[in-house]
Amino acid sequence: MTTIKDIARISGYSLGTVSRVLNNHPDVSDKARAQILAVVQELGFEPNANAKHLKMQTFSDIAVLVKGTQNPLFADILEKLQALLHAQGEGVFVAYLDEDANEVKYALELCRIRRPKGFLFLGGDLEFFRQDFAAITVPSVLLTNDASALALPNLSSFSTDDAAAAQAAIDYLAAAGHRAIGVLGGNLAQEQISYRRLQAVEAAMARHGLPFSRDVQHEPCRYSMQDGYAAAQRLLERAPHLSAVFALGDVIALGAMRAARDRGLGVPADLSVVGFDGIVSGQFSIPRLTTLRQDTARLAELAVESLLSRLHYAAPPRHQLIPFQLLPRESVQSLSPTP
Amino acid sequence: MTTIKDIARISGYSLGTVSRVLNNHPDVSDKARAQILAVVQELGFEPNANAKHLKMQTFSDIAVLVKGTQNPLFADILEKLQALLHAQGEGVFVAYLDEDANEVKYALELCRIRRPKGFLFLGGDLEFFRQDFAAITVPSVLLTNDASALALPNLSSFSTDDAAAAQAAIDYLAAAGHRAIGVLGGNLAQEQISYRRLQAVEAAMARHGLPFSRDVQHEPCRYSMQDGYAAAQRLLERAPHLSAVFALGDVIALGAMRAARDRGLGVPADLSVVGFDGIVSGQFSIPRLTTLRQDTARLAELAVESLLSRLHYAAPPRHQLIPFQLLPRESVQSLSPTP
DNA sequence: CTGAAAGCGCTTACAG
DNA sequence: CTGAAAGCGCTTACAG
Numbered sequence: 001m002t003t004i005k006d007i008a009r010i011s012g013y014s015l016g017t018v019s020r021v022l023n024n025h026p027d028v029s030d031k032a033r034a035q036i037l038a039v040v041q042e043l044g045f046e047p048n049a050n051a052k053h054l055k056m057q058t059f060s061d062i063a064v065l066v067k068g069t070q071n072p073l074f075a076d077i078l079e080k081l082q083a084l085l086h087a088q089g090e091g092v093f094v095a096y097l098d099e100d101a102n103e104v105k106y107a108l109e110l111c112r113i114r115r116p117k118g119f120l121f122l123g124g125d126l127e128f129f130r131q132d133f134a135a136i137t138v139p140s141v142l143l144t145n146d147a148s149a150l151a152l153p154n155l156s157s158f159s160t161d162d163a164a165a166a167q168a169a170i171d172y173l174a175a176a177g178h179r180a181i182g183v184l185g186g187n188l189a190q191e192q193i194s195y196r197r198l199q200a201v202e203a204a205m206a207r208h209g210l211p212f213s214r215d216v217q218h219e220p221c222r223y224s225m226q227d228g229y230a231a232a233q234r235l236l237e238r239a240p241h242l243s244a245v246f247a248l249g250d251v252i253a254l255g256a257m258r259a260a261r262d263r264g265l266g267v268p269a270d271l272s273v274v275g276f277d278g279i280v281s282g283q284f285s286i287p288r289l290t291t292l293r294q295d296t297a298r299l300a301e302l303a304v305e306s307l308l309s310r311l312h313y314a315a316p317p318r319h320q321l322i323p324f325q326l327l328p329r330e331s332v333q334s335l336s337p338t339p
Numbered sequence: 340m341t342t343i344k345d346i347a348r349i350s351g352y353s354l355g356t357v358s359r360v361l362n363n364h365p366d367v368s369d370k371a372r373a374q375i376l377a378v379v380q381e382l383g384f385e386p387n388a389n390a391k392h393l394k395m396q397t398f399s400d401i402a403v404l405v406k407g408t409q410n411p412l413f414a415d416i417l418e419k420l421q422a423l424l425h426a427q428g429e430g431v432f433v434a435y436l437d438e439d440a441n442e443v444k445y446a447l448e449l450c451r452i453r454r455p456k457g458f459l460f461l462g463g464d465l466e467f468f469r470q471d472f473a474a475i476t477v478p479s480v481l482l483t484n485d486a487s488a489l490a491l492p493n494l495s496s497f498s499t500d501d502a503a504a505a506q507a508a509i510d511y512l513a514a515a516g517h518r519a520i521g522v523l524g525g526n527l528a529q530e531q532i533s534y535r536r537l538q539a540v541e542a543a544m545a546r547h548g549l550p551f552s553r554d555v556q557h558e559p560c561r562y563s564m565q566d567g568y569a570a571a572q573r574l575l576e577r578a579p580h581l582s583a584v585f586a587l588g589d590v591i592a593l594g595a596m597r598a599a600r601d602r603g604l605g606v607p608a609d610l611s612v613v614g615f616d617g618i619v620s621g622q623f624s625i626p627r628l629t630t631l632r633q634d635t636a637r638l639a640e641l642a643v644e645s646l647l648s649r650l651h652y653a654a655p656p657r658h659q660l661i662p663f664q665l666l667p668r669e670s671v672q673s674l675s676p677t678p
Numbered sequence: 679c680t681g682a683a684a685g686c687g688c689t690t691a692c693a694g
Numbered sequence: 695c696t697g698a699a700a701g702c703g704c705t706t707a708c709a710g
Contacts, residue, residue: 001396003703014681019705029679046451051703054389055686057340061430070619075414079435091400091432091453095425096418112385114430225623258623280409284564284597286625342687353697358689368695390687393702 002043011039061093063116067123068099070224072279074122080300104128126191139310141303145193148319156317158302163200165292165324169246169274170204177335178244183218185248228255244272250279268333287330350378400432402455406462407438409563411618413461419639443467465530478649480642484532487658495656497641502539504631504663508585508613509543516674517583522557524587567594583611589618607672626669
């Protein structure tokens with residue numbers, strides 16, 4: 001195995017100078033830099049990460065905590081995250097957590113065991129961050145939930161404008177003539193994105209002069225097809241008058257379409273469905289799913305950019321809402337307005 | 340940060356003895372072991388992995404190379420793999436490769452850059468292994484393709500019995516009265532699992548006395564809904580007489596069902612579809628997808644078990660075929676046998 | 679701009 | 695069974 005020592009010997013410079021070149025320190029002569037780099041090239045030298053990190057007292061990895069495992073939205077973001085991070089030479093440690101797990105407590109545990117140099121949270125409950133995040137000192141970013149209100153010194157957040165998106169869904173359904181609209185998914189903990197979406201739904205319903213009773217028109221559930229299916233069954237059983245359903249996630253919507261079908265309801269003929277996320281399955285489902293698309297590429301880019309700049313330059317945390325896109329497809333029917 | 344030195348000081352033993360206790364060496368007195376462990380417990384000490392690996396000249400991670408990114412089957416296995424590996428205290432490095440990428444070349448590159456202590460391949464082309472794998476010296480396992488024929492000293496493999504499964508699909512369709520059966524997916528490189536499945540299809544068709552012409556009845560494609568959709572369009576355009584289609588992956592099947600629908604064909608009324616994999620979406624699609632289920636839990640368990648035992652005890656490589664399960668659902672119609 | 683040296687936290691022969 | 699010591703491959707003050 002070739003080491004920095006070999007490079008020093010062959011290039012005729014000392015260990016220190018080689019190390020400086022490798023780390024792009026400015027105070028090295030161009031000549032030394034050129035000669036050393038040439039040797040590095042020739043030998044295909046790669047520094048030993050263990051030695052480097054031991055010395056620098058850091059751990060190499062960036063830890064990504066994924067909340068919920070069934071959601072292709074996160075799988076999509078995760079994959080983009082990994083590609084970007086690898087391209088920057090960063091190692092990634094991934095852990096899948098239950099949708100209801102305390103991701104911050106888990107992160108704390110990881111700090112002891114693996115000492116990651118940064119955290120990327122895919123999904124998260126703000127309440128957990130409020131309680132325990134103070135103990136985490138490495139730069140972190142939360143994706144798909146807005147943490148600006150917490151004003152933590154080392155936590156950035158990037159998320160779709162959930163309120164605006166939820167509103168757009170209701171506006172769209174209302175414009176299509178729907179008045180009895182149900183909502184599927186999320187849990188009622190106040191600090192979850194689903195809660196934010198639900199509030200926006202209520203506001204939009206009120207604005208359109210439509211009645212909305214949480215108890216009868218909303219059915220909470222986890223983000224999976226199975227849970228979406230079961231929740232839709234409960235909702236449709238309880239509120240058969242609904243002409244449309246807004247599911248807080250595409251997987252929930254897909255489960256709901258199946259449930260409607262099993263109850264003998266055609267989608268969109270008897271029940272219109274709008275999803276949230278824009279996962280690919282929605283393009284191929286029968287019917288194709290009308291949904292709100294989250295810009296996963298943008299989310300991943302911003303996360304990596306922000307994390308790395310804070311790792312390297314101690315930049316301040318950022319919070320940004322990114323635009324969504326309403327994708328009208330086949331799962332919503334326009335009702336002729338009743339007089 | 341507490342180190343092994345602190346433990347030594349507090350327990351009154353030397354560095355060496357502490358290290359031996361930590362690594363479960365036999366030649367330590369029970370008394371020393373008990374006292375040291377007590378201190379370790381109390382301080383919640385975790386050894387510094389960098390120092391350990393630097394000294395031991397290994398890299399901590401196990402690299403998982405995932406071929407193809409669109410396939411929920413791999414996402415499913417990957418998640419289980421990570422859970423098992425983390426439970427064993429093993430770090431995992433994941434890389435997503437294009438479906439047609441050379442995973443072995445990539446692994447070689449990784450050896451230089453990250454020096455993983457083992458490889459887990461999710462999907463793989465035997466031809467690439469034949470050509471380049473000899474240069475890889477760490478224990479590895481290939482999942483979802485059988486590498487026994489290669490007889491490599493450090494490569495295990497675990498896979499579904501693809502030939503038997505493909506045969507079962509054809510038997511099932513033939514029993515339902517289908518005679519004109521198309522096949523969707525895979526590429527024709529001989530060393531891919533899709534090729535193995537296709538050959539089994541041909542054998543089964545012959546056994547049932549059914550005609551099968553690769554050129555007209557098989558349409559290759561990558562494993563994604565988009566590609567399945569496009570391939571189905573081509574196949575159905577060219578061979579409108581087909582009454583059934585066997586897709587070599589569920590994502591392909593789902594795309595194909597959509598394509599059938601877009602051509603005005605009902606599934607299963609006008610076209611029956613059988614998938615392969617058993618991903619969850621198939622349980623909620625309309626119609627529900629009849630498919631061959633791969634036992635992802637078993638695959639993941641075997642992979643981890645085999646890899647770790649070879650890491651720790653230099654056990655020999657293993658090759659094992661694991662059983663599949665035919666899941667009859669709604670996408671196949673039984674034809675009344677024509678006289 | 680460059681070199682010599684100390685030290686990061688661990689493991690492992692080598693003595694005893 | 696235990697301790698003292700060397701060394702894994704790097705980085706970074708400290709001199710010069």
